[in-house]
Amino acid sequence: MTEPILSRNFNVPNAWKLSVAGPRGAYETARKVLLAMKPEEIVQTVTASNLRGLGGAGFPTGKKWQFLPKDNPKPVYLVVNADEGEPGTFKDRYILERDPHQLIEGIVLSAFAIRSHKAYIYIRGEYVEPYQNLKAALDEAYAENFLGKNIFGSGWDLDLVVHRGAGAYICGEETALLNSLEGGKGFPRLKPPFPAIVGLFGCPTIINNVETLACVPHILKNGAEWFANLGSPGNGGTHLFSVSGHVKKPGVYELPMGTPLRQMIYTHAGGIRNDRALKAVIPGGISAKILTAGEIDVKMDYDGLKAAGTMLGSAGVMVMDETTCMVKMLLVAAKFFAHESCGQCSPCREGTGWAYKVVQRIYSGEGDLRDLDTLLKVARNMEGRTICVFADAAAWPIQSYITKFRKEFENYILNHKKAGAVHG
Amino acid sequence: MGELASLDPEAQKILAKYDQKRAATLPLLHLAQDKVGCVTPEVEAWVSKWTDVPVVRVREVVLFYSMYRQRPAGRHHIRFCTTTSCVLMGSEKVLGYLKKKLQIENGAVSADGKVSLEEAECLCACEMAPMMQVDGKYYGDLTEKKVDEILEKLK
Ligand SMILES: Cc1cc2nc3c(=O)[nH]c(=O)nc-3n(C[C@H](O)[C@H](O)[C@H](O)COP(=O)(O)O)c2cc1C
Ligand code: SF4
Ligand code: FES
Numbered sequence: 001m002t003e004p005i006l007s008r009n010f011n012v013p014n015a016w017k018l019s020v021a022g023p024r025g026a027y028e029t030a031r032k033v034l035l036a037m038k039p040e041e042i043v044q045t046v047t048a049s050n051l052r053g054l055g056g057a058g059f060p061t062g063k064k065w066q067f068l069p070k071d072n073p074k075p076v077y078l079v080v081n082a083d084e085g086e087p088g089t090f091k092d093r094y095i096l097e098r099d100p101h102q103l104i105e106g107i108v109l110s111a112f113a114i115r116s117h118k119a120y121i122y123i124r125g126e127y128v129e130p131y132q133n134l135k136a137a138l139d140e141a142y143a144e145n146f147l148g149k150n151i152f153g154s155g156w157d158l159d160l161v162v163h164r165g166a167g168a169y170i171c172g173e174e175t176a177l178l179n180s181l182e183g184g185k186g187f188p189r190l191k192p193p194f195p196a197i198v199g200l201f202g203c204p205t206i207i208n209n210v211e212t213l214a215c216v217p218h219i220l221k222n223g224a225e226w227f228a229n230l231g232s233p234g235n236g237g238t239h240l241f242s243v244s245g246h247v248k249k250p251g252v253y254e255l256p257m258g259t260p261l262r263q264m265i266y267t268h269a270g271g272i273r274n275d276r277a278l279k280a281v282i283p284g285g286i287s288a289k290i291l292t293a294g295e296i297d298v299k300m301d302y303d304g305l306k307a308a309g310t311m312l313g314s315a316g317v318m319v320m321d322e323t324t325c326m327v328k329m330l331l332v333a334a335k336f337f338a339h340e341s342c343g344q345c346s347p348c349r350e351g352t353g354w355a356y357k358v359v360q361r362i363y364s365g366e367g368d369l370r371d372l373d374t375l376l377k378v379a380r381n382m383e384g385r386t387i388c389v390f391a392d393a394a395a396w397p398i399q400s401y402i403t404k405f406r407k408e409f410e411n412y413i414l415n416h417k418k419a420g421a422v423h424g
Numbered sequence: 425m426g427e428l429a430s431l432d433p434e435a436q437k438i439l440a441k442y443d444q445k446r447a448a449t450l451p452l453l454h455l456a457q458d459k460v461g462c463v464t465p466e467v468e469a470w471v472s473k474w475t476d477v478p479v480v481r482v483r484e485v486v487l488f489y490s491m492y493r494q495r496p497a498g499r500h501h502i503r504f505c506t507t508t509s510c511v512l513m514g515s516e517k518v519l520g521y522l523k524k525k526l527q528i529e530n531g532a533v534s535a536d537g538k539v540s541l542e543e544a545e546c547l548c549a550c551e552m553a554p555m556m557q558v559d560g561k562y563y564g565d566l567t568e569k570k571v572d573e574i575l576e577k578l579k
Contacts, residue, residue, distance in 0.1 A: 075443075087507045087546035118443070125454075125491045126503065126547055128560025161441045166450050167490035169545060183449030183477065185488040201443055244509040244550035251551045286508055286546075318509050318550070332511050336545050 005218050005230075005238055006211065007254040009099040016100050016133040018140040026101040027146050029221040030108045034154040037220075042113035046216060048224035050236030055081050055172075055209030056285070056314045058302040065114050067196035068204050077205040078111045078119040079181065079195075080213060082134075083165050083172040085124060086285035087336060088316030091240035092210040094252050096123065096130035099214075100137035104160070106213035108146065109220060111158050114206050118159050122177050125165040135162055169340040173388050174207040176342065187344050188388035211240055232258030235301035239312075243269045245319035246276070257301040261291070264300060265319055276321040280404075284313025286333055287393030289400035310400070326405040327363055327412045330397060334359045337394035348391035351382040355398055362409070365416035372402055372409055428470045431455055435474050445475045449485055453492055461496040490542075498533045498540035500578050503557040507546035515554035519543070521568045525575070538578065 009015035009024060018026065033042065047062025068076060080103070084092040095103055103121075111119050123131055138160060141147045149157045163181055165171050171180045175189035178200050199205020215237055219227045228236045235257040241264060244250045248270030255264065261283060265271065272278055278293040283300065289310035291298070298308045305312045320329065338356035343349045355378050361367050379395035386392075402409055438451050452474055456467040463486050472479045486492045504519050526534045526541065533540040549555050552564020563574055 084548050085546065086548075088509060088550055089546075090548045090550055093548055124548070125489075126544070126557065126560070128557075129562065159441075163447075164451065164454060165489075166454065166492060168488060180450065181447060182444065183446035183475065183485070184481075185485055201447075242550065244553060245512045250509075250553070282508070316550070318512070320512060324512065328511065329508065332506070332508050336507055339545060 004254050006095070006102070006214055006240055007252065009102065010094055010252070015098055016137055018101060018137070018144065021099065021101040027105050027108075027141075027144075029217045030105045030146065031152045033109055033220050034112055034152050034156060039113045039115055042109065042220065045224045046113070046219060049219045049227040050224075050231070050234060051212065051215055051219060051227065052235065052302060053209055054211040054215075054239060054315070056086065058312060061208065061212055064196065064208075065110075065206060067194065068114060068206065069197060072204055074203040075118060076114055076116040077200045077203055078107065078114060078116040079174075079177065079200060079205055079207045080107060080119065080121040080210060081172065081174065081177060081207055082121050082123040082127075082130075082210045083177060084127070084210070084314075085169040085172050086287065086314040086316055088242060088244060088282060088285045088318040089314040090242045090244075091252050091315070093127060093130050094240065095210050095214050096127065096134050098133075100134045101141070102214050102217065103134075103210055104137060104141050104146070106216040107160060108151065108158060109216050110206075110208065110213050112156060116206070117157050119161070120181060120200070121160065121162045122171070122181055123162060123164055125167050131162070131164060138162060168342075169336075170342045170388075170390060173390065176388070177207065178205065185342075187342055188390070190387055230256050232256070232299060232301050232304070234303060239300075239315055241300065241315045241317055243317045243319065245317075246273050246321040246324070247271065247319045248273055255300075258299045258304060261296045261298050261300050261317070264317065265296065269319070272319070272321050274321075276323065278319070279322045279324050280320045280326070282316070282318040282320075284311050285316040286318075286336060287311075287396060288313045289396045290404060292404050325412075326401055326408050327359070330401045331356075331359045331363045333397040333401075337390075337397075341390065341394070345386040345391065347382050348386045348394065351378050351391065352394050354378055355394070362413055367413040367416070369410060369413055371413070372406070375402060427459060428456060428466060431459055431470075439474060446477045449475050449477060449482065450489075453482075453486065457492060462493040490544075496533075498538055500539050500559055502539060502541050503544040503547060504541065505545070505547045505549075505553070505555050506543045507550075509546070509550035510553040510555060513553040515566070518554050518566045518568060518571060522571050525571070539575070 014020045043065050051061045052058045147160050168186045170176045171186040173188045176186040180186040195205040231237050238254050238256050241253045253268050281291045298304050302312050334356040338352040341348050341352045358371050379398040382391040382395045439448050442448050452471045468482045472482050528534050530543045549562050554566045555564040
């Protein structure tokens with residue numbers, strides 16, 4: 001296994017304090033780079049590293065930064081997406097809570113690269129303890145002049161504000177996040193225009209995930225090539241995989257991109273609890289299509305999972321053993337999407353509500369075999385017709401659970417119906 | 425309003441951090457709710473005053489987000505995760521036990537006013553499933569016995 005990079009301080013007590021993180025190298029890279037490199041050089045290095053956004057979409061970070069308009073008179077904002085909410089994902093929480101200086105250093109470097117003097121961190125409202133550690137780290141960074149005016153004597157200023165969300169999954173979507181940060185409801189915006197052109201307060205804005213920005217100091221310290229070589233072709237670096245569910249050792253695992261899923265489950269996470277048989281795995285947060293036990297010989301990176309018909313998404317790996325009831329798991333997913341739809345688009349609002357009702361009916365033993373095709377039809381009607389991809393994401397569990405476990409759904413419906421008939 | 429007036433200096437500090445006043449809506453609501461216990465019409469008016477956002481707009485925002493409450497919570501507020509990994513690890517049984525013990529349903533406050541319960545979607549601490557938050561603090565690997573111990577310690 002490679003040396004931990006992003007997680008190197010996770011098990012060091014009090015690494016969220018500068019007194020611990022400082023001697024372990026925090027801000028050393030930022031100090032050097034701000035005095036020695038030009039912003040364009042940083043953008044080039046990050047581009048060459050093949051760093052891809054770790055918030056779910058996998059968009060190349062350097063390329064995104066280059067979308068900013070040249071010669072623009074308005075302020076440029078850097079917005080950090082710390083609204084982690086994708087079920088099955090908890091990696092950003094580890095960075096925020098255990099190593100916030102790593103993130104702040106990444107913000108300093110990235111803001112400098114995109115010539116931004118103001119950055120906001122949008123942190124999930126329910127993250128109380130992570131917020132406290134992040135806020136303490138921010139105050140320390142200001143006190144040491146790692147933030148504020150004339151940072152490291154470079155003549156360059158940066159203000160950083162931490163903004164707490166208030167409980168709405170959809171605010172993780174970048175344009176909903178902007179609306180929320182501006183003080184409104186978390187409604188996603190139509191794209192284009194993309195935030196790099198018209199973002200926060202109508203100004204050019206770069207939005208990046210916590211983990212994405214935490215990679216930046218390491219890339220600048222060790223070089224683009226070093227980072228690119230850590231992962232698989234086109235998928236640079238290591239990634240923090242959140243592994244949970246029926247494994248012996250759930251947790252955050254930092255592994256190279258492209259690590260086989262089987263190895264992740266059986267070697268790193270210790271295998272299935274009580275040595276039971278594996279039934280299914282969700283590889284990238286609740287929105288990713290499910291894989292059956294026979295489909296786990298895949299590489300965990302953007303391209304590998306795409307080839308397997310699913311996605312890396314947020315890299316939240318949820319493992320289900322043979323005792324799992326797929327009807328119940330679809331009920332849980334359908335409830336999630338029905339609760340969290342922002343309600344702006346009718347295919348999404350109505351589709352998620354209807355799907356949840358039909359699955360509830362099946363789960364309670366009042367289902368009919370025809371309900372399965374109804375669900376697939378509802379799902380089809382939600383895809384590709386809405387403002388954001390939440391509706392597509394809501395369709396994928398329905399489609400993949402029912403298609404891949406159709407027999408189980410049919411048996412469930414028939415068996416529970418019989419029981420119902422006996423009781424009249 | 426006296427209670428809210430005492431927050432004015434803090435409100436001013438918050439406003440100074442933002443490029444536009446209305447961006448302070450969420451933090452001001454958090455601040456006032458922490459003080460008052462919930463978002464009352466007075467709180468909405470106070471936020472409106474500071475942000476220049478019409479009260480009806482503030483109200484829409486309050487209704488959109490799950491963390492803003494119209495009624496006071498218990499002295500301790502529980503968010504209990506009901507999403508995938510927690511269900512896989514047996515959250516339903518523990519939640520059922522908790523409800524029976526407190527004699528409350530989702531969204532209610534216990535008769536003695538001590539505890540309120542909210543069923544939540546994934547709180548992104550799935551490695552400790554099944555889990556809940558009490559006053560924002562994480563408690564994981566929950567069992568009925570562990571729930572007993574946690575509740576006992578609450579004042
Ligand atoms: C419904 C939805 C929820 C999302 N939630 C998050 C989230 O919690 N955290 C995150 O970083 N990105 C989330 N994203 C992705 C963001 O829209 C955006 O792509 C990301 O923050 C960009 O940063 P990156 O390029 O560094 O990954 C979500 C997207 C959608 C459609
Ligand atoms: S797809 Fe759903 S979540 Fe996205 S904007 Fe439309 S209604 Fe809102
Ligand atoms: S599913 Fe319960 S914390 Fe994620």
